Amino acid sequence: MSLVFEHVTLGQRVLFGSGEAAGHLAKEVSRLGAERVMVIASEFELPMARRVAAGIDPVLWHTDVVMHVPVEVAEKARAAAAEHKVDLLVSVGGGSTTGLAKAVALETGIPIVAVPTTYAGSEATNVWGLTEAARKTTGTDDRVLPVSVLYDAELTVSLPVDMSVASGLNGMAHCIDSLWAPRADPINAALAAEGIRSLAAGLPQVAADPAGLPGREQALYGCYLAAVAFASAGSGIHHKICHVLGGTFNLPHAQTHATVLPYVLAFNAPAAPEAGKRIAAAFGAGTALEGLQALRETLDAPRALADYGFTPGDIADAVRIALPAIPESNPRKVTEANLTALLAAATAGEDPKTLTDL
Known part of the structure; x- marks a missing residue:
């Protein structure tokens, strides 16, 4: 039987290396020419995010991260990004954190650099999800695909x-x-x-x-x-x-x-x-x-x-x-x-x- 199929490969830069996240992030921010970076991380993961972002100077740290990305949480993050004229989103955390960055990118087109700290996988997809009135809606949009993903196994060691x-x-x-x-x-x-x-x-x-x-x-x-x-x-x-x-x-x-x-x-x-x-x-x-x-x-x-x-x-x-x-x-x-x-x-x-x- 002959093979017949259509396959789409998403374009994304992946940097993989234990202990390399901070250095990789500084290089990516420079490569992308970003000047006004918003770092998204939960309160729990904020200390880790500060270590990862040690080589850059964010204009905003945003910590209001909620599981399943409620619409009102997404709107608050979008407003913060607009107020600070953000030109790059950096998410440090698991799927909820990446999901919030995607919700911002979905409406604004601001690029994302994702630094995952779990095995959620959201960072490598163009899938977004938002929850409103107890219903979760998902979709696909290339604007939400992070332009770069920085994998560092050291960041997952603290995950129980x-x-x-x-x-x-x-x-x-x-x-x-x-x-x-x-x-x-x-x-x-x-x-x-x-x-x-x-x-x-x-x-x-x-x-x-x-x-x-x-x-x-x-x-x-x-x-x-x-x-x-x-x-x-x-x-x-x-x-x-x-x-x-x-x-x-x-x-x-x-x-x-x-x-x-x-x-x-x-x-x-x-x-x-x-x-x-x-x-x-x-x-x-x-x-x-x-x-x-x-x-x-x-x-x-x-x-x-x-x-x-x-x-x-x-x-x-x-x-x-x-x-x-x-x-x-x-x-x-x-x-x-x-x-x-x-x-x-x-x-x-x-x-x-x-x-x-x-």
Whole structure:
């Protein structure tokens, strides 16, 4: 069979090096000719951001960062950028911080230099998300793609093991969802498989030696590949479900993705055998689900949505909101009944294998 596909590669500069973030940032600010830099970082990560920005002189430090980027928080950041005539945004932090910088760039076109401190992957995509009236809206726009990403594994060492695991499995979800998302193609699949392999190698090292850099470097590398694949392939069933759980029910982003992933994989893999084989091979396992579950067992990964405040009484609303957003191209037809079963299993933390026979 001949190969026929359309693939878009996003243009972005990536600088990777442990202990190099401050030097890389100073060079990027100079290269871009920026004179009025706004640094976005949460209060918690502000000390780290100050170290990263030691070689530049920002005109503004902005610390009002909120998970899922509420519209009012985005508007406040946009107003601050306009007031200070900002010509470059520097985000230092996880997905919420990068997301806020994207919300500013979406309306203003101000370029972003992203310095990630988790494995969220948002820094490598042109996807934005905003929450208003308990509904999360996402979209794509090249204005929100950071022009440069500075990866420094030293900045992730302070991320606790449980958050590192959840964040890394969020990256794994980018890989797996990319294999059946609306614009899945062979290039995305190759990136996703290498991302799975790298994350499966790196995350156990992070858990075993949280202060060690080799595992954290592998995890950062894997999550970058995951995000690039996801940016090209688009949002599949997993992300459509998790956007509802986060935006409507305010569940924590990384933990939600880490919890839902095995249920989506168990649900879809029987209907997507080639994707399943690729995932299994990347894990070095007999089946895709066996590989993922073995890794999750090693990492003591999040297990149940109920642990984060989601209840059986929330399922019907979640299904009603998520079902219309799930792509028609999903390899398995999604119905109200089987999506309800998927969320019920994820809420209780049941064995995902129960979904393969629905």
